[in-house]
Amino acid sequence: MAVLMEKVFPVEAGAYGTAGEASTTIKRTLKQLGVGAEVLRHVSVACYEVELNLVIHSLGGTLTLQVEPDKVTLISKDVGPGIPDIEKAMTEGFSTANEEARTLGFGAGMGLPNMKRNSTEFDIQSEVGVGTTITMSFALK
């Protein structure tokens, strides 16, 4: 289906201070487009988690928002380091977050499970030394 809108947000590794800004902008954009409160909430949670993952775990990447008539899609693409064991990473409570992230209240091991729980479709592809791509879509009723 035709993509009505596409926006790309660069996300810097380790930039804790500005983490969440892309998610806030995405939420505001979708709200202006008239996306309902329930879907908006799901997109917001998943978007924030994936943005934080880019900040905490990746070497930097981008967050892409695509809006189609029947769905919203978020694509997170980073340049590494990649996830050696996706199944383990998807386990609630498992985290490899560093001390700095934990001090800030991250690293509860809820990120990926929260993304999966809040999205209609969830896909994660990762290769060590190459990078990780997470694609999430949210059905618009």
Place this chain on the structure above:
Amino acid sequence: MTVKELIELTGATDMTPDSPKDTEVTCGYTCDLLSWVMAHGKAGMAWITVQTHMNVIAVASLMEMAAVIIPEDIEMEEATLQKAKEEDITVLQSSRTAYELCALMAEAGLPGTPREA
């Protein structure tokens, strides 16, 4: 209960005087793990946390919370308060502990978060 009534109840200091105070507070919560709060947060929530960095405001704003309460006279960073003002999020500072704040809010009839099926 409105944010204004929450301030009266707790005797907390309003750190963001210009934010809306007629917002309805729907429930109370306390937790310092942001991912956990993202999973369990609700619109209209009054959230008690000892975290004071910028991401607290990002979470509160994304979840459309009514207020963030910082217990035990912990000072919130100036940059975080500035962000709160930009996002219209009410930040309250209290000398009480998180436990005492929860007890007060519960006693006044403010529920915890509704359990999801």
